[in-house]
Amino acid sequence: MADVDVVVAGAGFSGIYAVYALREAGLTVRAFEAGDGIGGTWFWNSYPGARCDVESKDYSYSFSPELEQEWSWSERYPAQPEILRYLHHVADRFGLWPYIQLNTRVTSASWDSAAGEWTVTTDAGAAVTARYFVSAVGALSQFQVPALPGLEEFEGPWYHTSRWPKEGVDFTGKRVGLVGTGSTGIQIAPEIAAVADQLYVFQRTANFAVPNRNRPWEAAEWSAFKSRYRDYRAEARESFLGVPVPGTGRPVLSEPLEDVQRLFMARWKAGGGMPFLGAYTDVLVSEPANDVVAEFMRDRIRETVTDPAVAELLCPRGYPVGAKRLCQSDDYYAMFNRDNVTLVDIRSAPIESVYPGGVKTAADSYELDALVFATGFDALTGAQLAIDTRGVNEATLGDAWAAGARTYLGIGVPAFPNMFLITGPGSPAVFSNVVLSIEQHVEWVRDCIVWLRDHGHATIEATVAAQDAWMSHVTEVANGTLFPRADSWYVGANIPGKPRVFTSYLGGCGPYRAKCDAVAAAGYEGFAVS
Ligand code: N01
Numbered sequence: 001m002a003d004v005d006v007v008v009a010g011a012g013f014s015g016i017y018a019v020y021a022l023r024e025a026g027l028t029v030r031a032f033e034a035g036d037g038i039g040g041t042w043f044w045n046s047y048p049g050a051r052c053d054v055e056s057k058d059y060s061y062s063f064s065p066e067l068e069q070e071w072s073w074s075e076r077y078p079a080q081p082e083i084l085r086y087l088h089h090v091a092d093r094f095g096l097w098p099y100i101q102l103n104t105r106v107t108s109a110s111w112d113s114a115a116g117e118w119t120v121t122t123d124a125g126a127a128v129t130a131r132y133f134v135s136a137v138g139a140l141s142q143f144q145v146p147a148l149p150g151l152e153e154f155e156g157p158w159y160h161t162s163r164w165p166k167e168g169v170d171f172t173g174k175r176v177g178l179v180g181t182g183s184t185g186i187q188i189a190p191e192i193a194a195v196a197d198q199l200y201v202f203q204r205t206a207n208f209a210v211p212n213r214n215r216p217w218e219a220a221e222w223s224a225f226k227s228r229y230r231d232y233r234a235e236a237r238e239s240f241l242g243v244p245v246p247g248t249g250r251p252v253l254s255e256p257l258e259d260v261q262r263l264f265m266a267r268w269k270a271g272g273g274m275p276f277l278g279a280y281t282d283v284l285v286s287e288p289a290n291d292v293v294a295e296f297m298r299d300r301i302r303e304t305v306t307d308p309a310v311a312e313l314l315c316p317r318g319y320p321v322g323a324k325r326l327c328q329s330d331d332y333y334a335m336f337n338r339d340n341v342t343l344v345d346i347r348s349a350p351i352e353s354v355y356p357g358g359v360k361t362a363a364d365s366y367e368l369d370a371l372v373f374a375t376g377f378d379a380l381t382g383a384q385l386a387i388d389t390r391g392v393n394e395a396t397l398g399d400a401w402a403a404g405a406r407t408y409l410g411i412g413v414p415a416f417p418n419m420f421l422i423t424g425p426g427s428p429a430v431f432s433n434v435v436l437s438i439e440q441h442v443e444w445v446r447d448c449i450v451w452l453r454d455h456g457h458a459t460i461e462a463t464v465a466a467q468d469a470w471m472s473h474v475t476e477v478a479n480g481t482l483f484p485r486a487d488s489w490y491v492g493a494n495i496p497g498k499p500r501v502f503t504s505y506l507g508g509c510g511p512y513r514a515k516c517d518a519v520a521a522a523g524y525e526g527f528a529v530s
Helices: 013-024 063-071 079-093 183-193 218-225 229-238 257-270 287-304 308-314 433-453 462-477 509-521
Strands: 006-008 027-031 106-112 117-122 125-134 158-160 173-180 198-203 341-345 349-353 356-362 365-367 369-372 388-390 418-422 460-462 525-530
Touching: 006 013, 006 106, 006 117, 013 027, 013 079, 013 117, 013 125, 013 433, 063 229, 106 125, 173 183, 173 356, 173 365, 183 198, 198 356, 218 229, 229 509, 257 287, 257 460, 287 308, 418 433, 433 509, 460 462
Parallel strands: 006 027, 006 125, 106 388, 125 418, 158 369, 173 198, 173 369, 198 341
Antiparallel strands: 106 117, 117 125, 349 356, 356 365, 460 525
16 A cells, blocks of 8 residues: 555645645645755745746635635735745645655656556655655756856856855855846846946847836735635636736737837836736737837837947847747846946857856956856756656656657646646646646646545546647647747757757636546546546
């Protein structure tokens, strides 16, 4: 008999909720978390300026109306420490700590067909058997540092934003180099610029960023909002992105340009990325429509940055706006008006090497005291493949995904019975309010396990036919959009040698939920059950 019903890998938003939901269903659960605290992304990414770009009212659990009512967010967009406090509150309130083992990284998971159970091993040496293995390791948790020649000889400290020292870093009076201008780089740059002697921003690709217009929640406003939280959540669940976004319902190209500009300007002033991209129906599917938005944003950059040459370098080109994750910042572009900030174009003159005193590009050398890498993650698959996962007949997940990740619904993988992925490739998770997607996945998995138990079944396994059909659908939907046209982590382009495949589901959270529910209602159609 297995040690526990379910082993959960990871204790971020996914793992925490999995522990809660599975235990509520009467299952025995053990979660392993590599960090020395819970929180996943919000534990590791403690760099200065780390903040969620989904609003706090959305980026929180909806499963408990009591939790929803008793917790009050202080700001429109929650900062990392507040999100971490929230997750601690959840773990305290629901008594989850005894089921989560910290400082323990899952290293392998192996399916034993004869016993019908998983053996999960960790770097703490434990081997635990479980009937089900839930992988909640996160889509953006395997960080990547570029292989720059000479980095090991650099005399100063260097950091990756996703492994920020808990005691903080003092850049006062230092010359700092920042590599990476995605969501993370754009958040940390103004924080470094505020204290450093010099900040050099090494930009390979300019990024679009819309303002947050972050502000504190007023007490009266928050309590008024809370009084209709349930209705709001219901709407969010059926929405495309997991956040209700007021759109015009019309294509941008059908509107007079001055009306479009007026609406974009109103949304620019209100802040937030989703309302911006969701304003019109064709922005993410038609290049001419996308160009209208892109040019509007480039004009805002030109308006903000006083040096025209720097402004032009900051203007993103060559990919559709939104096809790389749209960034959000209230102060990134204006930061380039500071005397102590220099934008370095490493697209035209790439970094050639790091030397003990700094960084050498094809055009120049930069003396540096510290280096910061905001260079992202081996997204969607990296953390999953870091676990040596073996299914039927020792099949490895690495082999199954050698040409790109393939799943059924983002949840199941053929030859890996009783294994469930949370926010897996093939799901809409990274294109949504991920907390809402996490709840949907976890609840579906919980219901599935309960159904198996109640019907006396021992195993469930996605079929190859169902997976193939699902991935064809995922690809077909993606190919109808502009997303595959950008070199982004969505397609694996940021990791040298990674297969370029777009594996996220762009059909929307509401329709995806309906599909998952229909599969369950049909007795887990597309899965073999025994
Ligand atoms: O990582 P990224 P991120 N040499 O991959 C550059 C979420 N998130 O950590 O574009 C030089 O987006 C790379 O350049 P290029 C969010 O989903 C959310 O910023 O590949 N440069 C790029 O500029 C986000 O999308 C929040 O040419 C190199 C940057 O590094 C996801 O996490 C906050 C390089 C990496 O950008 C990842 O964001 C933060 C190299 N060898 C993150 N390799 C919020 O909620 C990479 N780069 C606000």
